[in-house]
Amino acid sequence: MFKKILIANRGEIAVRIWKAAKELGIKVVACASEPDRQALHVRLADEVYILSGEPTKVYLDGPQIIEAAKRAGAEAIHPGYGFLAENADFARQCGEAGIVFIGPQPDVIAAMGSKVEARRLMSKAGVPVVPGTIDPVTEVSAVQELGSKFGYPIAIKAAAGGGGRGLRVVRSADEVEKALAGAQREGLNYFGSNEVYVEKYLERPHHVEVQIIGDNQGNVVHLFERDCSAQRRHQKLTEESPAPKLSQTVRAKLLDAACKAASALKYRSAGTIECLVWGEEFYFLEVNTRVQVEHPITEMVTGIDIVKEQIRIAAGLPLSFKQADVVARGVAIECRINAEDPFKSFMPQPGKVTKFSVPNIPWVRVDSACYDGYEILPFYDSLIAKLVVWGRDRDEAIARTEFALKNLVIDGVQTTIPFHVWLLQQEAFKNGDVDTTWVEAHAKDMVAEKDAINASLGVKADLTAKPDSANSDAPQITRLAERQFEVTVNQRVFTVGVSELADSARIESVKPITKTKSQPTPARALARPESVKPETNGHSGNVKSEMHGLVKEILVKPGENVKVGQRLLILEAMKMESEILAKREGKIASINVKAGETVEAKALLLVISD
Ligand code: MV4
Secondary structure, eight states, X not given: OOSEEEEOOOHHHHHHXXXXXXXXTOEEEEEEOGGGGGOHHHHHOSEEEEOOSOTTTGGGOHHHHHHXXXXXXXSEEEOOSSTTTTOHHXXXXXXXXXXXXXXXXXXXXXXXXXXXHHHHHHHHTTOOBOSBOSSOBOOHHHHHHHXXXXXXXXXXXXXXXXXXXXXXXXXXXXXXXXHHHHXXXXXXXXXXXXXXXXXXXXXXXXXEEEEEEEOTTSOEEEEEEXXXXXXXXXXXXXXXXXXXXXXXXXXXXXXXXXXXXXXXXXXXXXXXXXXXXXXTEEXXXXXXXXXXXXXXXXXXXXXXXXXXXXXXXXXXXXXXXXXXXXXXXXXXXXXXXXXXXXXXXXXXXXXXXXXXXXOOOTTEEEEEOOOTTEEEXXXXXXXXXXXXXXXXXXXXXXXXXXXXXXTOEEESSOOSHHHHHHHXXXXXXXXXXXXXXXHHHHHHHHHHTHHHHHHHHOSOOOTTOOOXXXXXXXXXXXXXXXXXXXXXXXXXXXXXXXXXXXXXXXXXXXXXXXXXXXXXXXXXXXXXXXXXXXXXXTOOSEEEOSSSEEEEEEOOOTXXXXXXXXXXXXXXXXTEEEEEEOSXXXXXXXXXXXXXXXXXXXXXXXXXXX
């Protein structure tokens, strides 16, 4: 076994890998960006390297990370997920530097990075793939022929794509030209390749993925499946294992196909076979050659530590169990708790977490790198914590997850907790009917229920709170003398004792209420007809960025007239794209940024004038 490994990641997954390594008695080297100095993975590590460079780039700097591993004498690197995890060149460079990459073989990573190559290998291995092309397409007429052959809708996908980028849905022959060009352009922009292919488009599939693990001795096993259909804009929100409503016959075929796929690849380490399930049919979609965010639900139902197995396998050891030993027991649900406001189209919310307290409840696991006072940085994704809950059956798991959500305390930033509480209460979720399109179609129902959802969350019990007396800087609360009152409720008389809890700060902050005279509205403004009055909504026309981010695309030109609600530009912050919409109408007076530029919070992006 290794004596020392380096973790080339941050956040909750770096902490998760640290836990597995420590249990195996391995020393851990952390690396971090400058602003991550205060991060939990840094504080836990035996040794730390602060990487030089921009915070958004250092975790992608393979050579610098390999250099740190060499200096530290680390024998292996765990890449976690994201960043360098599916970078075949990095995996290869680790090998060349004499460092073990904890993951699959570089050629397997490279092959699965090409979606056409993956489709070719999978269909050869006897795994059902979505009907469509195996070879890339370039001509409009060729795509139209495929449209007639498979029937519309069809999907045009970037061969190097993934996660929804470079995906275009085409519903008729006349839409092909534009969609083909769009998919090619996105493929080139994001992945450096304009190669695209065509599939029949499935309208409302479930996203079901199979966890597989292989070792160097040629053993390949599955650890059952996860349903990850609850997603918004390709960001998964809630996952569960096993997949609800999957018939035993389809499940058996799916798991068998996943093992065939992994065997054909001589797969080593942990991986995921992603499929779309549509009624009784399932189709291979992609292979993810990394440990996934949602791996804990599989760990909860199988009892197998996936990260520990990854490390053992990388060290040359065989799998610590056989397929026949793997039993899936009960149901596990994961809620991704993101620093996002679910009532404001899941807008990322960087900032300070003033209080973070996890529910100490049986059958609940929280994977997180957060702590009281932790600053959520704008450079990285918005995942604060993963709440993972197990129950003997789905009803128990759902009820327990709701209870745990209500007792997870995260103060200082908005989170996706209310979303999860709402989702768990929906009939569609209870029935296992949430498909990949469901959340987007129903998010506005949630917004309408905002007050009721927040009320149902209630006042949280902080299960790890110290008594006030143990907290020296907490305000000192004095209990004033109790007074007795008689209260009559529906003719029944109660005697209640009321005592006022007062702290000096709170009493001083109470100010007398002074009524301000309301300004009379000028009759002139009201009388002005709608057609001539520009809809300024009282907005100055200065369009500012709400947060630190990257300008992805500018959708308007100087001098152009815009209407209220029109899309102005696309910003990417915390790995999420958000559209900036016009809050008023007018003419674009100036555009102060360029596509590809990084902007600070409150930066002036463009100006709309009358
Ligand atoms: C599809 C599909 C329907 N039919 N392909 C989106 C991301 C990429 N991994 C594949 N994706 C899809 N491919 C065909 N032929 C629907 C999706 C899809 C999706 C897939 C998994 C999870 C969430 C999704 C959300 C929207 C669309």
